[in-house]
Amino acid sequence: MDRSVGACGAAVAHGPRTRLWALNLGGFLGPFGGQVVVPMLPEVAGALGTTVPAVAWSWSAYTFAMAALLLVSGTISARWGRARTVRTAFLVYAVATLLCGIAPTIGWFYAGRVLQGASNAFTTPILVAALYAAVPRERLGGALGRFGSLQAAGMAFAPLLGGIAAVVDYRLAFVAIAIASLLLALVPPADAPPPEPGAAHLSQAERWRSLLNGRLARACGAAFAFNFSAAGVILLIALLGGDRFGLGPSGRGVVVAALGVAGLLTAPQLGHLVDRFGVRRVGLVAFVLLASVTLVTGLAETVWGLVVAALLAGAATTGSRIVVNNLAVTSTPANPDGATSMSMSWMFLGSAVAPLLCIPAYGAGAMIGFAVTAIGAALAAVFLLPRLTAPAVPEAAGVVDPL
8 A cells, every 4th residue: 555655646746647648658659660660561672672571571670689688678777767768768769760761771771670679678668667656556457558558559550550651651650750759758757766665775786686586487488478379370360361361461451450459449448457356367368368269260261250360369469468567567576677678578589489480380281370379378378377476675565466
């Protein structure tokens, strides 16, 4: 109760309305900027005098740069301060995005994408940790749900808006993203002490050691496993749409966008369910649903069946992400920024590994591909089966609710 009141009071002192809308808009910008390049691959390739596969590799460059720096970005932020870290990251993101827009060669385009991914590692997890510090514990699930809905919106609308921009000039999309990033740099999250007593006085070494706890390890394992399935099912739904139903690029794009739309519509409600029923219960349902839907998607006999599968997978993926973010940010009261960034690193690693295993399995047969993809979400549910008590904060009285 003390923690909730203190956090709420701190939020009021720093102007919660301005901060919270900025945090949520930051949640939109990350996935939007990452995926906006997908519908404009031919246009970028033509402008840079290269091939579509070469431009497609820029997604891997973005992802791996982000995943690598996510391992350390949160803990570094705890030392630098959230306001300075996020402000700098959004400024760098703006420069990187403009570099992508004006890049004369594929090499410069790669450089911009790597810099985008690197700077995004210093925004998304810190924004989640800032939400944790700004809202009472009993409303954390709802706050993360709203944040997740904006993330889902970024994924859903990136293909649409990026494709519209590409019709005129793909560079317009990068200019718009850069402007939005500059605006967000003006309203970074307020610096605030960790939400548990005593954590503010820990040394940097103690913050690093605090990450060695079982609850965070479980969050990281679940993050990798569920996002393996989440990324894999997106790829396989697109492939199945073309192979079985003859959908063209636009048709496949609409079906895939259904995942993001479902997340946008259901995220707030899923967040409130976490507040009401707890991380463990909602997490088990979300992971099992994702595994089940992924497994049966290969049996779809109509396009509408594929759309329904995409909607269900989108809702399950969003619920899974809210659960993992909640589990991670509450796992380490001494270092919530570092814990969140650590789990997100494993989450992105899961999405990077998915194409390497899911696509070859799909080549051996549609059902084989979807079965292999479903294994990740099933494994994520295993991580939540036993209960686990969170670690205590050194020199603190703060207690984190068990699973």
